[in-house]
Amino acid sequence: MCSDPEPPVPGSPRAPALFRDPDLIAAAVRGxxxxxxxxxxxxxxxxxCLAGRRVDGVEIAGExxxxxxVGRYGPTMAEIGAEVRDALADVIPGAEVDxxxxxxxxxxxxAVLGARRPTLNPAHE
Known part of the structure:
Protein backbone atom coordinates (compact mmCIF):
# COMPACT_ATOMS: atom_id res chain seq x y z
CA MET A 1 0.00 0.00 0.00
CA CYS A 2 1.29 3.46 -0.83
CA SER A 3 1.68 6.16 1.74
CA ASP A 4 1.74 9.78 0.62
CA PRO A 5 5.08 11.14 1.85
CA GLU A 6 6.35 14.45 0.58
CA PRO A 7 8.59 13.80 -2.43
CA PRO A 8 12.26 14.60 -1.85
CA VAL A 9 13.40 17.93 -3.20
CA PRO A 10 16.41 17.64 -5.53
CA GLY A 11 19.52 18.70 -3.63
CA SER A 12 17.99 18.10 -0.18
CA PRO A 13 19.55 15.55 2.18
CA ARG A 14 16.59 13.18 1.56
CA ALA A 15 16.95 13.24 -2.24
CA PRO A 16 18.86 10.44 -3.98
CA ALA A 17 22.02 11.46 -5.81
CA LEU A 18 20.12 11.36 -9.10
CA PHE A 19 16.49 12.45 -8.64
CA ARG A 20 14.22 10.09 -10.57
CA ASP A 21 10.83 11.12 -11.94
CA PRO A 22 8.51 8.07 -12.16
CA ASP A 23 6.34 9.77 -14.80
CA LEU A 24 9.33 10.38 -17.10
CA ILE A 25 10.53 6.82 -16.57
CA ALA A 26 7.08 5.42 -17.39
CA ALA A 27 6.76 7.61 -20.50
CA ALA A 28 10.15 6.46 -21.81
CA VAL A 29 9.27 2.80 -21.23
CA ARG A 30 5.85 3.18 -22.92
CA GLY A 31 7.66 4.56 -25.97
CA CYS A 49 3.86 6.15 -4.92
CA LEU A 50 3.36 9.86 -5.41
CA ALA A 51 1.09 12.28 -3.60
CA GLY A 52 -2.41 10.90 -4.18
CA ARG A 53 -1.54 8.51 -7.01
CA ARG A 54 0.64 5.65 -8.21
CA VAL A 55 2.77 5.06 -11.28
CA ASP A 56 2.29 1.34 -11.92
CA GLY A 57 5.25 -0.68 -13.09
CA VAL A 58 7.97 1.68 -11.80
CA GLU A 59 9.89 1.02 -8.58
CA ILE A 60 12.59 3.38 -7.34
CA ALA A 61 14.94 2.49 -4.49
CA GLY A 62 17.86 4.86 -4.08
CA GLU A 63 19.99 4.60 -7.20
CA VAL A 70 4.24 -6.76 -20.52
CA GLY A 71 6.27 -7.20 -23.69
CA ARG A 72 5.07 -7.75 -27.21
CA TYR A 73 5.47 -11.26 -28.58
CA GLY A 74 8.41 -11.56 -30.96
CA PRO A 75 11.48 -9.98 -29.39
CA THR A 76 13.32 -12.04 -26.79
CA MET A 77 13.16 -10.96 -23.15
CA ALA A 78 16.81 -9.94 -23.41
CA GLU A 79 15.97 -7.70 -26.39
CA ILE A 80 13.03 -6.14 -24.52
CA GLY A 81 15.29 -5.47 -21.53
CA ALA A 82 18.02 -3.92 -23.68
CA GLU A 83 15.49 -1.70 -25.47
CA VAL A 84 14.07 -0.44 -22.16
CA ARG A 85 17.54 0.21 -20.71
CA ASP A 86 18.53 2.13 -23.86
CA ALA A 87 15.35 4.24 -23.63
CA LEU A 88 16.07 5.05 -19.99
CA ALA A 89 19.75 5.92 -20.51
CA ASP A 90 18.94 9.57 -21.25
CA VAL A 91 16.17 9.85 -18.62
CA ILE A 92 18.16 8.38 -15.71
CA PRO A 93 21.82 8.37 -16.75
CA GLY A 94 24.04 6.05 -14.75
CA ALA A 95 21.17 4.37 -12.91
CA GLU A 96 21.02 0.64 -12.34
CA VAL A 97 17.94 -0.49 -14.29
CA ASP A 98 16.29 -3.87 -13.80
CA ALA A 111 -6.40 -6.82 -25.04
CA VAL A 112 -3.78 -6.13 -27.72
CA LEU A 113 -6.34 -6.01 -30.51
CA GLY A 114 -8.75 -3.87 -28.48
CA ALA A 115 -11.43 -6.51 -29.09
CA ARG A 116 -13.66 -8.24 -26.61
CA ARG A 117 -13.27 -11.92 -25.88
CA PRO A 118 -15.49 -14.08 -28.08
CA THR A 119 -18.64 -15.40 -26.45
CA LEU A 120 -20.66 -18.52 -27.15
CA ASN A 121 -23.63 -16.42 -28.19
CA PRO A 122 -22.60 -13.47 -30.41
CA ALA A 123 -26.12 -12.00 -30.11
CA HIS A 124 -25.33 -11.02 -26.49
CA GLU A 125 -22.31 -8.86 -27.38
Whole structure:
Protein backbone atom coordinates (compact mmCIF):
# COMPACT_ATOMS: atom_id res chain seq x y z
CA MET A 1 0.00 0.00 0.00
CA CYS A 2 1.29 3.46 -0.83
CA SER A 3 1.68 6.16 1.74
CA ASP A 4 1.74 9.78 0.62
CA PRO A 5 5.08 11.14 1.85
CA GLU A 6 6.35 14.45 0.58
CA PRO A 7 8.59 13.80 -2.43
CA PRO A 8 12.26 14.60 -1.85
CA VAL A 9 13.40 17.93 -3.20
CA PRO A 10 16.41 17.64 -5.53
CA GLY A 11 19.52 18.70 -3.63
CA SER A 12 17.99 18.10 -0.18
CA PRO A 13 19.55 15.55 2.18
CA ARG A 14 16.59 13.18 1.56
CA ALA A 15 16.95 13.24 -2.24
CA PRO A 16 18.86 10.44 -3.98
CA ALA A 17 22.02 11.46 -5.81
CA LEU A 18 20.12 11.36 -9.10
CA PHE A 19 16.49 12.45 -8.64
CA ARG A 20 14.22 10.09 -10.57
CA ASP A 21 10.83 11.12 -11.94
CA PRO A 22 8.51 8.07 -12.16
CA ASP A 23 6.34 9.77 -14.80
CA LEU A 24 9.33 10.38 -17.10
CA ILE A 25 10.53 6.82 -16.57
CA ALA A 26 7.08 5.42 -17.39
CA ALA A 27 6.76 7.61 -20.50
CA ALA A 28 10.15 6.46 -21.81
CA VAL A 29 9.27 2.80 -21.23
CA ARG A 30 5.85 3.18 -22.92
CA GLY A 31 7.66 4.56 -25.97
CA UNK A 32 9.52 1.29 -26.52
CA UNK A 33 8.12 -0.64 -29.50
CA UNK A 34 8.71 -3.99 -27.74
CA UNK A 35 6.71 -2.95 -24.66
CA UNK A 36 2.94 -3.43 -24.72
CA UNK A 37 2.38 -1.79 -21.31
CA UNK A 38 3.71 -1.29 -17.81
CA UNK A 39 2.26 -3.56 -15.13
CA UNK A 40 2.06 -3.43 -11.34
CA UNK A 41 2.73 -7.19 -11.24
CA UNK A 42 0.57 -10.08 -10.09
CA UNK A 43 -0.15 -8.57 -6.67
CA UNK A 44 -0.24 -4.91 -7.71
CA UNK A 45 2.75 -4.07 -5.55
CA UNK A 46 5.13 -2.77 -8.24
CA UNK A 47 4.51 0.96 -8.33
CA UNK A 48 6.02 4.30 -7.43
CA CYS A 49 3.86 6.15 -4.92
CA LEU A 50 3.36 9.86 -5.41
CA ALA A 51 1.09 12.28 -3.60
CA GLY A 52 -2.41 10.90 -4.18
CA ARG A 53 -1.54 8.51 -7.01
CA ARG A 54 0.64 5.65 -8.21
CA VAL A 55 2.77 5.06 -11.28
CA ASP A 56 2.29 1.34 -11.92
CA GLY A 57 5.25 -0.68 -13.09
CA VAL A 58 7.97 1.68 -11.80
CA GLU A 59 9.89 1.02 -8.58
CA ILE A 60 12.59 3.38 -7.34
CA ALA A 61 14.94 2.49 -4.49
CA GLY A 62 17.86 4.86 -4.08
CA GLU A 63 19.99 4.60 -7.20
CA UNK A 64 18.20 1.52 -8.52
CA UNK A 65 15.14 1.52 -10.77
CA UNK A 66 13.05 -1.53 -11.59
CA UNK A 67 10.37 -1.52 -14.28
CA UNK A 68 7.76 -4.24 -14.77
CA UNK A 69 6.42 -4.63 -18.29
CA VAL A 70 4.24 -6.76 -20.52
CA GLY A 71 6.27 -7.20 -23.69
CA ARG A 72 5.07 -7.75 -27.21
CA TYR A 73 5.47 -11.26 -28.58
CA GLY A 74 8.41 -11.56 -30.96
CA PRO A 75 11.48 -9.98 -29.39
CA THR A 76 13.32 -12.04 -26.79
CA MET A 77 13.16 -10.96 -23.15
CA ALA A 78 16.81 -9.94 -23.41
CA GLU A 79 15.97 -7.70 -26.39
CA ILE A 80 13.03 -6.14 -24.52
CA GLY A 81 15.29 -5.47 -21.53
CA ALA A 82 18.02 -3.92 -23.68
CA GLU A 83 15.49 -1.70 -25.47
CA VAL A 84 14.07 -0.44 -22.16
CA ARG A 85 17.54 0.21 -20.71
CA ASP A 86 18.53 2.13 -23.86
CA ALA A 87 15.35 4.24 -23.63
CA LEU A 88 16.07 5.05 -19.99
CA ALA A 89 19.75 5.92 -20.51
CA ASP A 90 18.94 9.57 -21.25
CA VAL A 91 16.17 9.85 -18.62
CA ILE A 92 18.16 8.38 -15.71
CA PRO A 93 21.82 8.37 -16.75
CA GLY A 94 24.04 6.05 -14.75
CA ALA A 95 21.17 4.37 -12.91
CA GLU A 96 21.02 0.64 -12.34
CA VAL A 97 17.94 -0.49 -14.29
CA ASP A 98 16.29 -3.87 -13.80
CA UNK A 99 13.62 -4.88 -16.30
CA UNK A 100 11.08 -7.53 -15.28
CA UNK A 101 9.11 -8.98 -18.18
CA UNK A 102 5.95 -10.17 -16.43
CA UNK A 103 4.13 -11.44 -19.51
CA UNK A 104 3.99 -11.31 -23.31
CA UNK A 105 1.06 -10.01 -25.36
CA UNK A 106 0.36 -11.70 -28.67
CA UNK A 107 -1.46 -10.47 -31.75
CA UNK A 108 -4.33 -12.82 -30.90
CA UNK A 109 -4.65 -11.38 -27.39
CA UNK A 110 -7.97 -9.45 -27.29
CA ALA A 111 -6.40 -6.82 -25.04
CA VAL A 112 -3.78 -6.13 -27.72
CA LEU A 113 -6.34 -6.01 -30.51
CA GLY A 114 -8.75 -3.87 -28.48
CA ALA A 115 -11.43 -6.51 -29.09
CA ARG A 116 -13.66 -8.24 -26.61
CA ARG A 117 -13.27 -11.92 -25.88
CA PRO A 118 -15.49 -14.08 -28.08
CA THR A 119 -18.64 -15.40 -26.45
CA LEU A 120 -20.66 -18.52 -27.15
CA ASN A 121 -23.63 -16.42 -28.19
CA PRO A 122 -22.60 -13.47 -30.41
CA ALA A 123 -26.12 -12.00 -30.11
CA HIS A 124 -25.33 -11.02 -26.49
CA GLU A 125 -22.31 -8.86 -27.38
Missing amino acids: CPSVYRLTAGPFGASAA AVRVHV VVVEDLATETDP
